[in-house]
Every structure is written in structure tokens, then in C-alpha cells.
Amino acid sequence: SQTIHQWPATLVQPVGSPLSLECTVEGTSNPNLYWYRQAAGRGLQLLFYSVGIGQISSEVPQNLSASRPQDRQFILSSKKLLLSDSGFYLCAWSEIRNTEAFFGQGTRLTVV
Amino acid sequence: GQQLNQSPQSMFIQEGEDVSMNCTSSSIFNTWLWYKQDPGEGPVLLIALYKAGELTSNGRLTAQFGITRKDSFLNISASIPSDVGIYFCAGPIDSNYQLIWGAGTKLIIKP
Numbered sequence: 001s002q003t004i005h006q007w008p009a010t011l012v013q014p015v016g017s018p019l020s021l022e023c024t025v026e027g028t029s030n031p032n033l034y035w036y037r038q039a040a041g042r043g044l045q046l047l048f049y050s051v052g053i054g055q056i057s058s059e060v061p062q063n064l065s066a067s068r069p070q071d072r073q074f075i076l077s078s079k080k081l082l083l084s085d086s087g088f089y090l091c092a093w094s095e096i097r098n099t100e101a102f103f104g105q106g107t108r109l110t111v112v
Numbered sequence: 113g114q115q116l117n118q119s120p121q122s123m124f125i126q127e128g129e130d131v132s133m134n135c136t137s138s139s140i141f142n143t144w145l146w147y148k149q150d151p152g153e154g155p156v157l158l159i160a161l162y163k164a165g166e167l168t169s170n171g172r173l174t175a176q177f178g179i180t181r182k183d184s185f186l187n188i189s190a191s192i193p194s195d196v197g198i199y200f201c202a203g204p205i206d207s208n209y210q211l212i213w214g215a216g217t218k219l220i221i222k223p
Contacts, residue, residue, distance in 0.1 A: 092154070099143045
């Protein structure tokens with residue numbers, strides 16, 4: 001069966017520091033991969049999605065970037081965090097040509 | 113742009129009551145998905161709907177794909193404490209199967 005791993009679960013970082021969140025999927029090949037952000041008590045905002053290695057589409061201009069160095073690895077990064085980057089970050093995957101997305105456990109990022 | 117309007121925003125109910133929430137769109141959807149999110153965790157897929165008029169159940173949960181293809185409903189029968197959480201509807205907006213999401217319905221069960 002397929003599983004998705006996302007880490008770390010929580011992170012407290014100072015303003016101006018770099019960020020790297022990692023997500024890996026097991027049990028499937030060539031998945032679509034997604035990074036979402038969720039502000040407290042709000043809905044999900046799609047940040048990036050990827051349909052293949054090295055292919056990244058950005059939905060919202062921001063201080064963040066994403067990379068997909070391997071088929072089942074998706075990384076969310078920032079060179080310099082802002083206070084407004086605080087939130088709950090979720091990685092998700094779906095099969096090609098399938099809408100059903102499956103989520104990781106999330107990372108609670110607090111920028112101080 | 114496209115958006116999903118989900119209502120109600122929150123619900124306060126007694127244990128044992130039935131719950132109903134809905135999601136509407138100005139555009140036609142070919143798929144409706146319903147998710148539940150527990151605090152501090154990622155959303156979990158509850159029910160997927162693929163045909164207009166389709167009625168699908170998952171235990172005490174029942175979801176329907178509206179005939180107009182612009183709405184969907186989720187019902188929970190005989191609510192229990194573990195039903196607490198935020199329920200989201202979602203649907204694909206383009207041929208790349210990207211999802212747009214409702215703002216969520218927060219379910220709170222009164223003790």
C-alpha cells in the first residue's frame with residue numbers, strides 16, 4: 001500500500017533563516033505531488049504541484065520554492081523565512097490522472 | 113476565479129444528532145471529494161463522487177453528487193464525539209486534476 005511521510009512535524013525557526021521540509025511517498029511510481037499551506041482555522045491553499053521529476057508549477061508567488069529531485073521526493077524550501085510564512089504545511093500525492101489526493105501528517109511551522 | 117462555497121462554516125450539535133453540510137460551485141464539476149481533518153493532522157479522504165446524482169455511503173456518512181453537477185452534500189447520521197473536526201469539499205478545476213477546496217465546515221459536539 002502507498003504511504004506518505006512528511007517531516008518534521010513541528011518546527012520553530014527565526015525570521016531570516018532557511019527552510020527545508022521534506023516529503024516522500026512509498027508504494028507508487030510517478031505520482032503527482034503537492035505542497036499546501038493552511039492558516040489557522042482556514043482552508044487549504046495550493047502552493048506547488050509537480051507532475052514529474054524537475055517539473056514544478058507554482059500557484060502563488062511567494063517566498064517559497066519547491067523541488068523534486070527524485071520521483072517520490074518533494075521538498076519545500078525558503079532562503080529567508082518571513083513571519084507570514086508561519087502555518088501548517090501539508091504534502092499530498094495523487095495518482096496520475098486521478099483527483100483523489102492523500103495527505104501527509106503536516107508540519108506546523110512557526111516563524112519567530 | 114473558481115471557488116467552492118461550503119456551508120455552514122461551523123456547527124454545534126448534540127451527540128446523536130444528524131449533520132448535514134453542503135458545497136456549491138458556479139462551475140460544473142466532474143468529481144466531488146469530501147475530506148475530514150482532525151486537529152494537527154492532514155485531511156483524510158472520506159468519500160469520492162464521480163457521477164451526477166450518485167449517492168455514496170461510508171459507514172454513517174452519506175454524500176451525494178448534485179444533479180446539476182454544481183453542488184454536493186455530506187450527511188452524518190447519529191453523530192459521535194470522534195466526528196469532531198473540519199470537513200472539506202474539493203473538486204478538480206482543470207485537466208491536470210488540480211483541486212480547489214471549500215473553506216471547511218467545523219463540527220463541534222456539545223457535551
